[in-house]
Amino acid sequence: MSPTEEGELTASQYDAMAAPYAACNRVNAANAYYERPATKAMLGEVRGARLLEIGCGAGELTDFLVSAGARVTAVDVSAGMLALAREKLGAKAELLQADLHDGLFFLADGEVDLVVASLVLHYLEDWGPVLDEVHRVLRPGGHFVFSTFTPPGTGATTALGTTSRSCR
């Protein structure tokens, strides 16, 4: 998948690429040896944490998070991606089909300790409403960990960041 040079993708476009994306994402160097390890390192200890993953795709990171003892709600707009995640995870995580443009209405204010967004924010034209919702559902002192592609031509492919609920 490439960043949004041609605008946002539709759920059916994500569905169509779900299987090849999942296979590639599991093993390719950028995901398996750079982005995922860095994201895991920024998340730190997740045992017992109530965690929301947005844009979970086929559930590669979700699988790690539940194995590490987090209680995970994982969300994606693509039914195809979620079907692959379900195959992998069964009932070990709560998997929801939802569009981030519609907000995180399924969570109460301050309900989660951690939110993680691995390589999804760059698919959204306007991050503001999603960041507002992430802020709303995080408990005070909770953290938001995200990774995103940087614009083409900048020399890097992926940027990583973390912020706490106190910074917006």
Ligand SMILES: C[S@@+](CC[C@H](N)C(=O)[O-])C[C@H]1O[C@@H](n2cnc3c(N)ncnc32)[C@H](O)[C@@H]1O
């Ligand atoms: C590059 S994949 C990353 C998947 C997973 N986080 C990973 O690192 O393997 C981006 C994912 O974001 C999802 N996505 C894109 N736009 C979305 C939206 N508006 N709401 C929810 N999910 C979205 C796509 O369906 C896709 O599964």
